[in-house]
Amino acid sequence: MxxxxxxxxxxxxxxxxxxxxxxxxxxxxxxxxxxxxxxxxxxxxxxxxxxxxxxxxxxxxxxxxxxxxxxxxxxxxxxxxxxxxxxxxxxxxxxxxxxxxxxxxxxxxxxxxxxxxxxxxxxxxxxxxxxxxxxxxxxxxxxxxxxxxxxxxxxxKHLADVGLIGLPNAGKSSLLTALTNAKPKIANYEFTTLTPILGVLENKKRKIIIADIPGLIKGASENKGLGFQFLQHIERCQLLIHVISLNKADHSKKIYDDFLTIQNELKKYNKQLIDKQQIIVANKIDVDGSDKELEILKEKIKKQSIIAVSAIRKDNLTTLKNKIIAICQKQKKKKPTESSTITLQPTKKFDRKFAFKQTSPNEWTITSKYLSYWLHKIPLTTKDNIYRFNQKLNNCNVDQILKDNGAISKDTIIIDGIQFEVD
Ligand SMILES: Nc1nc2c(ncn2[C@@H]2O[C@H](COP(=O)(O)OP(=O)(O)OP(=O)(O)O)[C@@H](O)[C@H]2O)c(=O)[nH]1
Ligand SMILES: [Mg+2]
Known part of the structure; x- marks a missing residue:
């Protein structure tokens, strides 16, 4: 789609x-x-x-x-x-x-x-x-x-509570499938996910919406890859889950360096993203050699705790789910923000002041929202209507103001291309 x-x-x-x-x-x-x-x-x-x-x-x-x-x-x-x-x-x-x-x-x-x-x-x-x-x-x-x-x-800008981020192939979509009802495409190549996908993590108190977005790569903030253009969809998440693959084959450099790359790209996109609460998930714990990679990662990332899981074998997903729920339950439900109308045509509430210009010796051109409104509203096709529009002109004191500025009786007044006469 x-x-x-x-x-x-x-x-x-x-x-x-x-x-x-x-x-x-x-x-x-x-x-x-x-x-x-x-x-x-x-x-x-x-x-x-x-x-x-x-x-x-x-x-x-x-x-x-x-x-x-x-x-x-x-x-x-x-x-x-x-x-x-x-x-x-x-x-x-x-x-x-x-x-x-x-x-x-x-x-x-x-x-x-x-x-x-x-x-x-x-x-x-x-x-x-x-x-x-x-x-x-x-x-x-x-x-x-x-x-x-x-x-x-x-x-x-999607309203997901949680956003999944990480390199392509880290297992973000696999994790979304394991945690929610969503069925995103999963495959062993990069950029399997091409557009954001939402899933719902059911929980007794409230539904938690998780967004899976295309993988991020180095240079994403300069529009490399796909993920960057979709970061707007996690701007409003309260919690980000950074998914890291513990499979060495998924990395061209050290896993920790790839971790830093993603964090850096987030920061470059919008500083607010990096300030969001994050859970670091080390995925693919089932792969040979992953234990060692996990140790190294834990050594490097001391400040944050890491949850090691296998999205495929569903190892440790309950711990992850509970943590997500605990964080999200603290959040308040989103309320609609104040919205404003575009009032382009506030009826009859126009200022009666008008602007005028002497466009030739006996001709005065008037600009006035009030008079334009009434000129549209009152078709000058019947005697009564002409009389009514004249009252609107009087409400603005047009004749007197023009006369004070040098106009004389019988001078022409032009409003929106229609001619009138100074009394
Ligand atoms: N062994 C193992 N493989 C996994 C695990 N989770 C995901 N994979 C595999 O990793 C590959 C990529 O998984 P995806 O879920 O498509 O990864 P992704 O992060 O969504 O990738 P992109 O959409 O390209 O960014 C697939 O072949 C998955 O089967 C896991 O826990 N263990
Ligand atoms: Mg994916």
Whole structure:
């Protein structure tokens, strides 16, 4: 199976549907009044943690994911249908970053954890909404809000509790098989494991997830071999198990020197990795001459205790299991980190201050989020709507501010390419 742990996607939530202008025309209701319904809300884009997924492969070719727009309102006070939400399932440990700012938007760590990453636009009101004692037949209506959009980078960093590291052929996958329910490929050649594989060590109190990653070699931190690109998957482990083969045939130099090589590569990747708690496992104790190699290793590595095992013969695995469980039980369960929304379209909360520039002798160009928002929202197609937008201009005191800066009556104002006149 292919393994993908990073991808870029453009996300766009649905736009809200527009409200409509409609009139009640029925027998016995000579002045039926406004009857136009509101637009439906645009679909949200929601991400959801799924413990059955292990890769981002299903998203690799999805360059763009868009939710449906809300339907426009209808006559007889009928609201438009809501645009359907889109749920994107991701493996646990997937982080979403904003591509432009690099900011972490959300970290999905729990099964079924949901997060609305792009909110669908609210539907616009139809004319029935605007009926009042002073305006019994309004031709007021609104467009829906735009759905939020975002360019995101997804990075999968597995949430295993324990990471298995070591040279190729050390017996990492054999150990994973012996300790957990996983069935990784095992073979007597280097780089048998090509992608991270997770296994679960069942235990009364909690499940312990163990990650097996491709073997590391000298120069891994300069991208030699395979393991380095996968080290991100053990970044969040609390415990690392460094597996060393006691079979001399697996080493081109002294076993202790190979041990140092791996420790060095870890340090070069990220200093935090080397500070993690480690168990050193000397594997293949069943091989002839392994006793002697173990003695030498113990002599050299005095500071840390070494657990000697045979993954194949299952020697001493209970001791190892108990030690793993003892360490992991001290750890707290991971909680979702604080997540933030990308609020690209905070409705109506825009600052009323605006920027302006005199673009020719009698022409002023205005930039304002508040006015742009309302210009999108209020189609200038009915008298009432034009009047309503004028009120928005007055809210910003546009005429007065421009006049204070030299504008005169009948000068042109341009907002988003649309022309207005100074009063
Ligand atoms: N004699 C003996 N051989 C073992 C033991 N554990 C693993 N092996 C053998 O060592 C070889 C490599 O084992 P793997 O488990 O594939 O090693 P790995 O560390 O996952 O290797 P890569 O995936 O290439 O990094 C296989 O032929 C295993 O059968 C053991 O305890 N004793
Ligand atoms: Mg392997």
């Amino acid at each position: 292919q393994f993908v742990d990073q991808c870029n996607i453009y996300l766009k939530a649905g736009n809200g549907g527009s409200g409509v202008v409609a009139w009640r025309r029925e027998a016995h209701y000579p002045e039926g009044g406004p009857w136009g319904g509101d637009g439906g809300k645009g679909g949200d884009i929601i991400i959801c943690g799924d413990q059955n997924l292990n890769t981002l492969l299903h998203l690799r070719y999805r360059k763009k994911i868009c939710a449906n727009n809300g339907q426009n309102g209808q006559t007889k006070l009928c609201s438009g249908k809501k645009g359907e939400d889109i749920i994107i399932k991701v493996p646990l440990g997937t982080q979403f970053f904003d591509r432009d700012s690099g900011k972490l938007l959300v970290d999905i760590v729990n099964n079924h954890q949901k997060f609305v990453i792009c909110k669908g636009g609210k539907g616009g009101y139809g004319n029935a909404h605007f009926k009042s004692s002073t305006n019994k037949a309004p031709t007021l209506y609104e467009n829906g809000d735009l759905g939020e959009e975002a360019n995101v980078v997804l990075k999968l």
